[in-house]
Amino acid sequence: MNDLAIRIEDLENRFGDHAVHEGLSLDVRRGEIIGVVGGSGTGKSVLMRSVIGLQTPSHGRIEVLGHEVGTPRAPGEADIRSRWGVLFQGGALFSTLTVAENVEVPLKEFYPDMDPELRHEIARYKVSLTGLPDNAAAKYPSELSGGMKKRAGLARALALDPELLFLDEPTAGLDPIGAAAFDSLTRELHETLGLTVFLITHDLDTLHEICDRVAVLADKKVIAVGTIPELMASDHPWIHEYFGGPRGRSALMARGGEAQDLGAKTHGLDSPNPAKA
Amino acid sequence: MFFAHSVDYMAPDCDFLLATDADGTSTLTLSGVLTIAGVGALDHAMRREKPQFTNLDISGLEELDTAGAWLVWRLARDAGAQVVGAGEKAERLMSAVKCCSGDAPIAPPRAPPMIRIVETVGLVMIGLWQGSGAILSFLGALICALGNVIRHPSRIRWTALVRQTELVGVDALAIVGLMSFLVGVVIAQQGAVQLQQFGAEIYTVNLTGRISLRELGVLMTAIMVAGRSGSAFAAQIGTMKLTEEIDAMRTIGVSPMEALVLPRVMAAVFMMPLLGLYSALIAIVGGATISAFTLDIPFFNFLARVQEVVPLIDLWVGLIKGPVFGLIVAMTGCYQGMQVKGSSEEVGLRTTQAVVQAIFAVIVIDAFFAVFFSEVGWI
Numbered sequence: 001m002n003d004l005a006i007r008i009e010d011l012e013n014r015f016g017d018h019a020v021h022e023g024l025s026l027d028v029r030r031g032e033i034i035g036v037v038g039g040s041g042t043g044k045s046v047l048m049r050s051v052i053g054l055q056t057p058s059h060g061r062i063e064v065l066g067h068e069v070g071t072p073r074a075p076g077e078a079d080i081r082s083r084w085g086v087l088f089q090g091g092a093l094f095s096t097l098t099v100a101e102n103v104e105v106p107l108k109e110f111y112p113d114m115d116p117e118l119r120h121e122i123a124r125y126k127v128s129l130t131g132l133p134d135n136a137a138a139k140y141p142s143e144l145s146g147g148m149k150k151r152a153g154l155a156r157a158l159a160l161d162p163e164l165l166f167l168d169e170p171t172a173g174l175d176p177i178g179a180a181a182f183d184s185l186t187r188e189l190h191e192t193l194g195l196t197v198f199l200i201t202h203d204l205d206t207l208h209e210i211c212d213r214v215a216v217l218a219d220k221k222v223i224a225v226g227t228i229p230e231l232m233a234s235d236h237p238w239i240h241e242y243f244g245g246p247r248g249r250s251a252l253m254a255r256g257g258e259a260q261d262l263g264a265k266t267h268g269l270d271s272p273n274p275a276k277a
Numbered sequence: 278m279f280f281a282h283s284v285d286y287m288a289p290d291c292d293f294l295l296a297t298d299a300d301g302t303s304t305l306t307l308s309g310v311l312t313i314a315g316v317g318a319l320d321h322a323m324r325r326e327k328p329q330f331t332n333l334d335i336s337g338l339e340e341l342d343t344a345g346a347w348l349v350w351r352l353a354r355d356a357g358a359q360v361v362g363a364g365e366k367a368e369r370l371m372s373a374v375k376c377c378s379g380d381a382p383i384a385p386p387r388a389p390p391m392i393r394i395v396e397t398v399g400l401v402m403i404g405l406w407q408g409s410g411a412i413l414s415f416l417g418a419l420i421c422a423l424g425n426v427i428r429h430p431s432r433i434r435w436t437a438l439v440r441q442t443e444l445v446g447v448d449a450l451a452i453v454g455l456m457s458f459l460v461g462v463v464i465a466q467q468g469a470v471q472l473q474q475f476g477a478e479i480y481t482v483n484l485t486g487r488i489s490l491r492e493l494g495v496l497m498t499a500i501m502v503a504g505r506s507g508s509a510f511a512a513q514i515g516t517m518k519l520t521e522e523i524d525a526m527r528t529i530g531v532s533p534m535e536a537l538v539l540p541r542v543m544a545a546v547f548m549m550p551l552l553g554l555y556s557a558l559i560a561i562v563g564g565a566t567i568s569a570f571t572l573d574i575p576f577f578n579f580l581a582r583v584q585e586v587v588p589l590i591d592l593w594v595g596l597i598k599g600p601v602f603g604l605i606v607a608m609t610g611c612y613q614g615m616q617v618k619g620s621s622e623e624v625g626l627r628t629t630q631a632v633v634q635a636i637f638a639v640i641v642i643d644a645f646f647a648v649f650f651s652e653v654g655w656i
Contacts, residue, residue: 078314095622100383107313114317115324118348120383122316125347125374134381142620161313161342192373193343194366 004063005030005164005196006051011060013046020046022220024060030163033190033197034225035207037242038217044200045089047217048166051198052086065163082110084164085157089172091149093141099127099152100137106159126155131185147178151185158189165189167199171206183209204243204251216242291315291338291345295328305330305358308337311345320348329356336362346370415612419542422534437540445506445541445607446548450555453501457556460497461485461563469572478572482579485564486587494557495549495595496643499602502549503635507610510541511631514614515624523615538611545607550599557595590655598646602639609635 006028013021020043028034038044049055051062053069062069067080093102103123107114127137130151141149150170157165170186171179187210190197201207207214208228215225218238224231232243242248291311297303305328311319333353338345350371353360363371388396426432468484514537517523523533565579574582613631617623650656 095620098384104383111313111317113321115320118316118320121351122344122347123383124381125343125376128376129343129373138382138385140385158343161344192369 003030004028005032005065006198007061007063008047008051009061009063011047011050011062012058013043013050013055014058019220021050021057024217024221026215026222026225028196028198030196031194032212033186033199033210035211035214036198036200036217037202037207037214039238042217043220044217045168048168048198048200052084052166053081079110082106082160083162084166085154085160085162086166087150087153087157087168087170089168091141091153093149093152093156095141098138098140099132099144099155100124102141102152102156103127103159106156110160122159123155126158127152129158129189130155131181147174147182150174150182154185154189158193161193162195164196164198167197167201169200169202171201171203176205179203179205180209186210204248205254208251208255291319293319293322295330302332303330304332304334304361305352305356306334306337307349308339310340311335311338311348312340312342313344316344316348323352331356331358333358333360334362335360335367336364338367341367341370343370343374347374350375411616412608412612415615416608418534419538419608422532422539425532426535426539432535434536434540437536438543441540441544442548444509445502445544446552449502449505449548449552452505453498453552453556454559456497456501457489457494457559458563458566460493461489461560461565462567464488464493464560465564465567466571469568479574479582481564481568481572482574482582483586485568486561486583487591489557489560489564490587490591491594492643492647494560495553495598495602496639498552498556498599499549499606499639500636502545502552502603503606503610503632503639506541506545507606507635508628508632510607510610511614511628512624514538514611515617515627516621518615518617519621519624533615538615541611542604542607545603546600547603549603549606550596553595553599553602554592594646594650594655598643601642601646605638605642606635609638 004027006026008024008026011021011024012019024047036044036047046055050057051064051069056070064080065083067073067077069080073079093099094105097105100120100123103126104119107119107122124134124137128134132148132151132155136144136148136152141152144152154167154170167186171182174182183206186197186199189195190210199206199211211228213225213227214231215222216231216236216239217223218236223236224234224239228243231239234240243252291307291309294306294308295303296306307319309315333349333356335341335349341349346367349360349367352358360371387393465481465485469478469481472478472480472484514523517537523537526533526536561580561583565574565576565583568574568579569576610631613627613634617627
């Protein structure tokens with residue numbers, strides 16, 4: 001089995017004359033949490049939509065879990081969509097179904113022969129696995145707070161025990177306490193279930209807290225991939241601004257790093273960095 | 278459903294074996310792959326066989342996920358058995374899933390049907406009562422806004438008014454024209470078939486001319502405008518309500534009544550009689566066209582005859598109804614839009630309600646007008 005969960009080669013996405021991605025390549029290893037960052041409008045969400053097959057790229061090749069996206073699956077191969085889970089920004093819960101019924105939708109779709117009682121049980125433990133109280137299972141999405149909606153969306157994303165989890169700005173719109181709790185939940189599930197996580201975020205704390213590696217989107221491609229100390233050594237102005245700006249420094253301070261060292265530019269991405277995070 | 282197809286590959290299986298030792302301990306041994314794809318089959322088998330055992334040996338499992346761990350844990354719990362041979366990963370998964378007590382309801386409780394029927398009827402009645410109060414106060418607010426604007430004519434939003442006039446009136450010309458032409462064709466053709474039985478097909482002209490000017494032109498147009506513009510008003514204002522644009526207006530000191538509702542209502546009130554007249558004329562043209570083909574009444578003779586047989590009063594009846602219908606349609610649309618709160622789902626709901634209520638109200642008022650005009654002798 002190959003050790004890459006996602007392989008993106010030479011991806012190009014165009015809307016009319018406007019190219020969002022050009023020659024974008026990125027490899028995601030199995031079992032890692034990769035954070036994707038980039039300024040507004042650099043196509044982070046478009047990248048995720050291309051990987052999960054919602055957006056057909058104008059050019060390029062995307063392989064997920066050894067399967068090329070957009071091609072028919074080989075006989076005997078499991079549907080790739082049963083092997084990943086996606087959490088959309090607002091949770092994207094089906095508003096006419098309760099939380100537990102939402103979790104049951106993929107189960108019903110992929111395993112229609114499953115006993116309804118077992119399906120209810122699975123839905124219940126998924127709901128409590130994501131840290132929601134038991135009584136949340138019978139609630140409708142409109143009765144939940146923003147943070148609870150995200151957790152419920154996560155429960156649905158985890159319904160089929162996926163190998164790969166896509167999170168689109170999971171902490172956006174949450175208060176700092178809720179965001180921190182969601183971060184630790186992500187980390188915990190990653191460790192317990194052995195998930196590979198593809199995480200789009202703006203949240204510097206999330207990056208420091210849970211990401212193994214970070215990919216930076218700028219100039220229509222991935223300009224750098226690496227751990228945060230590696231990235232901080234980069235002299236690309238955007239990366240420097242991002243991690244070295246006031247917010248980047250305070251997120252680093254919160255992790256006990258030495259903010260002053262950030263000002264000193266070091267050599268390349270591969271060099272070991274004195275400012276440890 | 279939202280996935281294009283269901284699964285058609287074979288799930289890897291999980292085997293089980295029940296063995297009883299001499300000392301009375303019975304062991305259920307699981308082997309193979311126990312993942313989400315296979316739990317359904319094992320669960321079925323266990324529900325069928327209901328085995329009794331004291332130990333559950335899972336050391337032979339090659340693969341396990343949370344669904345499998347849940348099933349293992351539940352089987353052990355229900356049989357009062359002990360799980361043996363669990364690896365480090367299996368332990369971790371089981372401790373993650375067993376936090377769930379497992380009997381919480383998955384849907385809120387529902388009252389029995391009889392109670393729900395009574396409850397729904399009651400809620401609808403209360404809704405009707407409160408709704409009629411609310412729409413009256415909306416009309417009051419609209420009149421106040423109109424009064425303000427009349428006292429301070431500089432506050433009329435000319436740009437918005439012209440834009441809405443274009444949207445309600447000019448942009449509707451094509452569809453209203455097509456609809457009216459076809460309605461005229463149908464009336465003339467069907468009328469002629471019946472009137473021919475008396476040898477009175479020349480009265481097709483009276484029928485088409487009078488019904489178009491008096492009733493159908495303005496009524497059909499009102500229904501079309503309710504569908505085109507009433508719904509648009511509700512959806513636009515509803516969305517603005519959701520995105521807090523209307524709250525923003527209020528905090529800046531702009532009255533949404535003056536800025537949003539008044540231009541729309543005025544546009545509909547101005548354009549409705551014009552559209553209704555246009556519709557009636559096109560319907561007559563439609564009638565004349567079909568008559569030229571099927572009744573051998575020449576096109577221009579038909580038009581000339583319309584002038585002779587249709588009294589001027591029919592034109593006035595149509596023109597009087599127009600602004601009233603326009604007011605109803607626009608006001609219902611704006612009112613429903615302003616009622617949106619909470620979720621985007623509500624926008625769709627309110628838009629539907631705006632159209633349904635507007636059409637209903639227009640037809641009711643039209644019936645009143647018919648009775649009224651015949652009572653005052655405008656026949």
